Amino acid sequence: MRGRIALVVLAGGLLAGLVPVAAGAATLPRRFEIRLDVSRLEPLSGAFFEVWAVHGERKISAGGFNVDEDGNLVDGFGHEAVFTSPRDPARADAIVVTIEPLPDPDPGPSGIVVLEGAPDGDRARLRFPVRLGRIAGTFILATPTDASTTNESAGVWFLDPAAGPGPSLTLPALPDGWVWEGWGVTQGVPLSTGRFTSASGADDAAPFSGPLAGPPFPGEDFLANLPTSISPPVDLADGSSVIVLTIEPDLDGVDPTGDAPFSIKPLIGAVPAGAAAHTSLPLDPDLSTRPRGTASL
Known part of the structure; x- marks a missing residue:
């Protein structure tokens, strides 16, 4: 649309230099x-x-x-x-x-x-049209979608094991056009845990999980179908991995900005080296990525 407008303006400017304007002609x-x-x-x-x-x-x-x-x-x-x-x-x-x-x-x-x-x-x-002042959360390392107990640091779940389990995220409701998305950033690569609108209930995807059903909370096991940029097995407790929660654009179930993490990242937590599985680890609020501005009229 901008390109078409620019061409129309350019053409108008050229014509203005060639065609005389009659006295009293209407102004733009x-x-x-x-x-x-x-x-x-x-x-x-x-x-x-x-x-x-x-x-x-x-x-x-x-x-x-x-x-x-x-x-x-x-x-x-x-x-x-x-x-x-x-x-x-x-x-x-x-x-x-x-x-x-x-x-x-x-x-x-x-x-x-x-x-x-x-x-x-x-x-x-x-x-930004969302109040984020009370956002908070925790996560655990676990791999509930396979039968092995030797790879628990390969998965991240947003649940509180001490609550039954229960939800571990305190999130405001998002307006239409936005959803939450979790990420495990490991080996320098962001891996999505799926998109969701509520801290309770499963998220919308499980592309990397094992064959078993996961708990009814957002999260993901990074066990299968990993991108070639990842060297398996994934170890989120390697001392350099980070868990991030983003707010993502959503247009009828599609993100028009693509699959990469969006710039608004209100919760982030570094995974300690050797972190124990099934233990709540903190996500820290970070509002420094929330956009703002002024329009002069």
């Missing part, structure tokens, strides 16, 4: 500029960000952008992104930044809101 409608100052957004692959001014039921696109390696907001050509709206954004109900698939078959917003804020005068303070 006014466009209101929105200037974004955002942090903690990372480059997207297979998707892009889009800015919207929300006026009641009407959602007006102010333009799309991506983030380059230096953190600059750029258009589809790598130039500085410019955002404009035909209506005064200072009078909007909200300024919203969404994540959109590429290509984008729908001209409206995807519903994956990464930043939002209501205008206050000529500014809008933009926040």
Whole structure:
């Protein structure tokens, strides 16, 4: 969409230099500029960000952008992104930044809101739409999906063995467009434990598990079908592995940003070397990856 807009603007500029303008001809409608100052957004692959001014039921696109390696907001050509709206954004109900698939078959917003804020005068303070202040959790090492007891450090499960077992994550509800995903990062490679929306109940996938059923909680055994970048057997207690919980974009069950971990990682826990299996290990809150910003209107 940005590419088409850029070509139309270029063509209009060339024609303006060739065709005389009659006296009294109508001027172009006014466009209101929105200037974004955002942090903690990372480059997207297979998707892009889009800015919207929300006026009641009407959602007006102010333009799309991506983030380059230096953190600059750029258009589809790598130039500085410019955002404009035909209506005064200072009078909007909200300024919203969404994540959109590429290509984008729908001209409206995807519903994956990464930043939002209501205008206050000529500014809008933009926040990630999930409160994460009370997030907490633990995990255990275990491999319940095979019959062996000699490889317990090859699996991670988000459960509390002392609670029956019970859930070990304290998580806020996520709005539509977002899901949780667990990761075991070992040998420098992030391995997904699956996506989920509740701390109770199994997650949506078990690609690496053994033949037995796992407990009704999020988690994964890293026993089979491992990527070639992993040298088996997996040992999460090797002193260099990390367990991470991310918040992932979700568009009708598909992540438009791809299979890699998304940039928002509110819980993280280093696995101690030689950590005992079936023992709760802490996940520490980390809100430093939560995006934020300001829109000047």
